[in-house]
Amino acid sequence: AARATVAAVDLGATSGRVIVGHVGGGELRLRHVARFGNEPVRTRDGLHWNLLELYRQVLAGLAEARRDDAGSLDSVGIDSWAVDYGLLRRGRLLGVPYHYRDDRTAAGVEHVHALVPPDELYRHNGLQHLPFNTVFQLACDADLLPVADRMLLVPDLLAYWLTGAQVAERTNASTTGLLDPRTGEWDTALASRLGVPASILPPLVDPGASLGVLTDEAARVVGQGVPVTAVGSHDTASAVVAVPSTDRDVAYVSCGTWGLVGLELDAPVLTESARAARFTNEGGVDGRVRFLHNVMGLWLLSESVRTWERSATTEQRSSTLAELLDAATAVTGPVTVFDVDDPRFLPPGDIPGRIVAWCREHDVAAPQTRGELVRSIVESLAQAFADTVDEASRLAGRRATVIHVVGGGALNTLLCQATADRSGLTVLAGPVEATAIGNVLVQARALGAVDGTLEDLRDLVLRSSPPVRYEPRAQH
């Protein structure tokens, strides 16, 4: 096809969206059709994703996309946050999937590390140690594993509900801790050592693979005959596809709930120094390696806003994020830079209180006002981004000369400027919808509406959404 109309379903940890992309003739146009919240639910046994509600929203969004485009939807692709999954038996979901911020995983980490020590684990899977990596969560589900016959990651589970196909898309499979980053195949020996039956790991597929058409149940809502295509189903993999540069010597920050900061490489770096620096080797589209570190990200801001909203009275409403960022911009004095990656900031809860506690423990001035606190978060994130780019360059032996900020964080001018100032590098911000764009382009390429390498796709992104430039200012 010379042209294609495709729908990208992009599910983030705080919101989801359905975006239609029209691709062809060297052009890329996007249309937002649906946006919905993603609110986790806490039950007696922990924090869960409301996956049925998300699936309902996906179906409704796709129906809307199809109506607006007069039925001409050539394909659908799904991406979401990584690591989380559902276990199934004969196609039936066993339990409500957990949220990676649930605190059950400490026991899983201990169990796995007793069987395979951390340094050896890294040599196998090349993943940054995060307590919620799938491999640790599966250890917490040991009682269900003998019953389960499949493990499906969130986007694969939704694709299964849409099509009936049970597969594991490779970029997201690379976040489980059970994929060999050198071969891109399941490490079944590692899985067996950890008590995970290899039979629950689905056949792997690459982005661009066809997954089939909608089942009758899904078609009843969306319409008949719509094909589903695998994309970089890990949202960060799709976002990196849409970094608007054909130059390989750039660093990126995919900035949403998390700040994923790193480089794209051709081969994994599995050295002890990469492990010590907490770098991950995740799988990218077209077999590229996303060599990056998870920085805590805009979660610190969104969760602070949520904390303040909870404490707001009816007379005193809580400020919006825009108002808080204005107040933060107005702060003139120096603010404390804290360690955004401290594990205390991972679980939901009182982030402002935890920041103040961190400052007290480290004998540094704690922010006094909300404006100061937000400024402190922004400066601390920018410092972490700058340090991480530097570290990535050092570990990979490749100096980055520019930092691309893609995702929601590209709208945060204070953060983009602070990242330029603290790194001494030019920051190029945008596109905001990088993840959806990467999702759209991989589908469009599979359909023949655009062709070439990732660089060709990125050239199209650069021409359709030119980034905003921030130059570093002298530090005083």
Ligand code: LRH
């Ligand atoms: C970002 C993201 C990130 C993962 C985390 C669980 O949305 O996918 O890349 O580490 O969520």
